[in-house]
Amino acid sequence: MLKIGLTGGIASGKSLVAARLRELGAILVDADLLAREVVEPGTPGLTRIVEAFGPEILDSYGRLDRPKLGAIVFHDPSQREVLNGIVHPLVREAAGAIVSGAGPGDIVVQDIPLLVETGQGSTFHLVVVVDAPEKVRVQRMVDFRAMTPDDARARIAAQATREERNAAADVVLVNDGDRAELLAKVEALWTDRLLPFAENLRRGTRAERHVGPVMTPSNSEWSRQADRLAARIAVAAPHQILAVDHIGSTSVPGLAAKDVIDLQVAVADLEAADVMADQLTAAGFPAVPGATRDTPKPTQTDPAEWQKRFHASADPGRPVNLHVRVAGSPGWRYALLFRDWLRSEPSAMALYEAQKRTLATTFAGESGTAAYADAKEPWFTDVAWPLMDEWAKRTGWLPPSYISSAEGKRGQ
Structure with missing residues (x-):
């Protein structure tokens, strides 16, 4: 209901x-x-x-x-x-x-x-x-x-x-x-x-989306909307969820983006992600069949480590992507590092926005965003990863630590 x-x-x-x-x-x-x-x-x-x-x-x-x-x-x-x-x-x-x-x-x-x-x-x-x-x-x-x-x-x-x-x-x-x-x-x-x-x-299905990769100016409401959504998601499966973080372009103040909120849900393991799938669906975020892994960004990592579960909003009035990843996994770390790098480095944000706008123009006639998203993947690996990795080492950046919480919830 x-x-x-x-x-x-x-x-x-x-x-x-x-x-x-x-x-x-x-x-x-x-x-x-x-x-x-x-x-x-x-x-x-x-x-x-x-x-x-x-x-x-x-x-x-x-x-x-x-x-x-x-x-x-x-x-x-x-x-x-x-x-x-x-x-x-x-x-x-x-x-x-x-x-x-x-x-x-x-x-x-x-x-x-x-x-x-x-x-x-x-x-x-x-x-x-x-x-x-x-x-x-x-x-x-x-x-x-x-x-x-x-x-x-x-x-x-x-x-x-x-x-x-x-x-x-x-x-x-x-x-x-x-x-x-x-x-x-x-x-x-x-x-x-x-x-x-x-x-x-x-x-138990996501809302249909028929809009292509349209860039909109940064909106201060995105962070407030993300906070409300994160609170609902955390309540939906409190025994499995370690944290809910706002990631992606809408999490970076000043960055133009598609009007889609991306949230990362951290779990202890993929078993926990599967256990709570029905709870996320009931909360308004059904699983998307077939979307079970990210494309590896650092090429030296094992592709098997990039497993995830993907859910999306059933609400036609607010597109949301929900990336359920294991805390400490490469995909989880990449999403947080990428966000914080863009937030901290104006040159990085400008570089990414230019890439997005170029691809949005290329795929402007599309009714969806799949081709646009696929075309961005090489840039994440070849351009973004070396720069953000260097930034992390130079600044001493570390991701949040969920180790104690993850151990406590593992296997629940």
Whole structure:
């Protein structure tokens, strides 16, 4: 199943987005609704809240007096943490029960107001944030919720900042216009990205790519996207994965590149790579059949040492290549050294970019990048390797050490 985390600040329009996704066919898990259910009279949740805040927090019918509780927690961060510590685990448990009943091809949307604050982003295939400027949100709360501007701003201040929320997003739906504009964005997201993503997951196949070797200017978002993806991958197989590193052209600030994120997953051995293949597929990164080795770059190394496993993203909205390599292997070391050499040596980056642009022009008419990638291989061996090897010796460069972790995870 495809798991979507939906969030947004108060009065951003998140509820409208959630309702439309449910109409389109998603299974909606509403955290606000669950948060009410887990503190109904007679529940352990309400008992714990009374113990923490006192019986005066109840109304005359023995139900939770929400305005009274809200007046306490929205002006006292420590009290808010106490409340969240009671309610959030209960909501996650209730949500988990709903998700477990979904089918392989379903799209499950979890509407979680405090998704960013509770650090749940890495548990979803995508995080969708509904965003609106603070001025717009304050006015909505004044107009439609009968709040004063000060109360509205206090509610906003009690949540993650707009910058924090958007930094955690794979998709930002900006809601600063009318209702129809927002709904059109939701429907485009559903049709163009969520439906094909869900189908790729159901079939266990990567997303199709029909774009040739098009170079785009360096984008500061690439590193943030890589960090989010790495966190999801690490959570997917924590017992096998030693590290996830951003490699390739998009990991080098200032270098033009194809808009594809390359990540290297370090494992103790290839048995671990095979054990976790299904977990990576479920996380959105199916294995690519036949892609089991790199082309040796230093010619003196044994080709058998360049074995790897290769996965790619099932998400049509974010191309990702996942190179699963044994920590300490030649391919693992080459990828890290090449990245660090390019980052440290402007002349090396310029040399590589010139080569890429030349080949991109040569293969501009291709619908894919296979021929372009094959044509780069001699350059990696004949030009890059001697230069980067000399740089490593001159600077004392060493790769990360995963030896102790690898020994601990070997054979798990």
